[in-house]
Amino acid sequence: MNIDKIKKFLISCSRYIEIPFFLLRMAIIIFLAIKWAAFNDMFIIKNVEIDGINYFDETPLLSYKDKINNHHIIFSDLKSYKNDIQSLEYIKDCKIFRTFPQTINITIYEREPIAIINAEDLIMLDSDGICLPVQYSSISLPILSNFKTNKELYPRGERTKSSNVLKSVKIIRYSKENFTGLYEEISEFLFNKENEYEIILKNGKTKILLGSDGIFTKLDHLKAFKSALPDDKNFNIYRYIDLRYKNQIIVRERI
Numbered sequence: 001m002n003i004d005k006i007k008k009f010l011i012s013c014s015r016y017i018e019i020p021f022f023l024l025r026m027a028i029i030i031f032l033a034i035k036w037a038a039f040n041d042m043f044i045i046k047n048v049e050i051d052g053i054n055y056f057d058e059t060p061l062l063s064y065k066d067k068i069n070n071h072h073i074i075f076s077d078l079k080s081y082k083n084d085i086q087s088l089e090y091i092k093d094c095k096i097f098r099t100f101p102q103t104i105n106i107t108i109y110e111r112e113p114i115a116i117i118n119a120e121d122l123i124m125l126d127s128d129g130i131c132l133p134v135q136y137s138s139i140s141l142p143i144l145s146n147f148k149t150n151k152e153l154y155p156r157g158e159r160t161k162s163s164n165v166l167k168s169v170k171i172i173r174y175s176k177e178n179f180t181g182l183y184e185e186i187s188e189f190l191f192n193k194e195n196e197y198e199i200i201l202k203n204g205k206t207k208i209l210l211g212s213d214g215i216f217t218k219l220d221h222l223k224a225f226k227s228a229l230p231d232d233k234n235f236n237i238y239r240y241i242d243l244r245y246k247n248q249i250i251v252r253e254r255i
Contacts, residue, residue, distance in 0.1 A: 042101050043073045052108035056090050057136040061108070068104050076104070089157040090132050113137060115172050115189065117144040117165065120151045127173045129159045129166045142186040144168055164191055171197065171215050179223045185235065196244070203236045205254060211244035218243040225249050 048065040050058060064081060078096045085094045085106070093109040111126035116134065124132040124141070131154045144165060153161045160166060168189055176183040188200040197215065199208040210218055222243060226235065235241065242250040 044102065045069050045071050045073050045076065045104055046102040048104045048106065050106045050108060052094075052110065055110050055113050055137055055139055057138075060088060060136060061085065061106075064106070073098055073100065073102060073104070078104070081106075089130070090126075090136065113139065113141060114169060114176065115144050116141045117147060117149075117154070119149040119154050123154045123156075125160065125165070125169055127169065127176075129169045131156050131158060131160055142172055142183075143188050145188050145190045147191050168197065171210075171219075174216050175219055179219055179226075181226065182219070182222065182235075201235060206235050206238050207240045208235070209240060209242045209244050214246075221247075221249060 045068055048068050050061055050065075053061070064085060068076065068081060078098070082094055082096050085091055085096075085108075090111050090113075091108060092111045095107045095109075097105050099105055111128070111130055111132060113124045113132060114127045115125045117123050117125060122134045124134045124137065125144075126132055133156065147165050147168070148162055153165070155161070160169075168191065172183065172186070172189060175186070182199075185201045185203075186199055187202040187204065190198040190200065192198055194212075196212045197210040199210065200206070201208070208222070222241065225241075237253055239252045239254045242248075
């Protein structure tokens with residue numbers, strides 16, 4: 001009889017003990033859930049920084065800020081965003097990386113615009129001859145004139161199909177890299193009726209005749225000639241500078 005009473009007592013006690021343990025477990029679970037929610041919120045993306053935009057308007061990239069913000073920084077598919085950004089014609093490459101806890105950094109490597117050609121539409125060309133849209137850039141560039149303007153020669157986002165335009169781009173790039181003072185003064189780069197290349201300076205009055213071959217060497221000679229001019233003179237004093245003849249520079253001053 002005493003044993004039965006003891007069993008009943010123990011059973012009743014165990015029930016009273018289980019209730020506080022159950023409540024304690026529930027409290028721990030709720031506490032951990034709150035902590036996990038706070039932990040997750042700490043890694044929600046709140047800031048997207050874009051660097052490397054020098055030539056083009058960043059407007060097309062702003063939509064990616066909205067797409068990336070408010071997602072979990074650990075689980076965001078950065079590779080997908082990188083592929084999307086690189087699909088823009090004027091983007092050569094980009095890097096996307098996380099800066100914990102809440103920032104995504106995007107570094108843009110733009111294509112370098114170097115000239116414009118007026119085909120059926122205005123087309124910007126980069127230093128590799130890639131055809132780019134002009135609507136996202138307002139920088140002043142040399143204009144390629146008297147070249148074929150067939151639309152199929154200038155596929156957007158691809159290298160131009162015109163060999164003469166490609167050669168011109170190489171010449172202009174060479175001048176930019178090796179004779180910056182000349183590049184900054186180029187208004188037009190022409191392919192004339194004699195199949196020779198000409199430069200018209202921004203003053204609209206000075207023409208530089210390059211001929212059809214050995215252009216890089218001729219530009220080096222022109223740079224040396226410029227260095228030999230007195231400090232108070234520049235190419236604007238000439239009506240033309242003729243480099244068509246080997247190892248010669250023929251000039252005519254404007255009156």
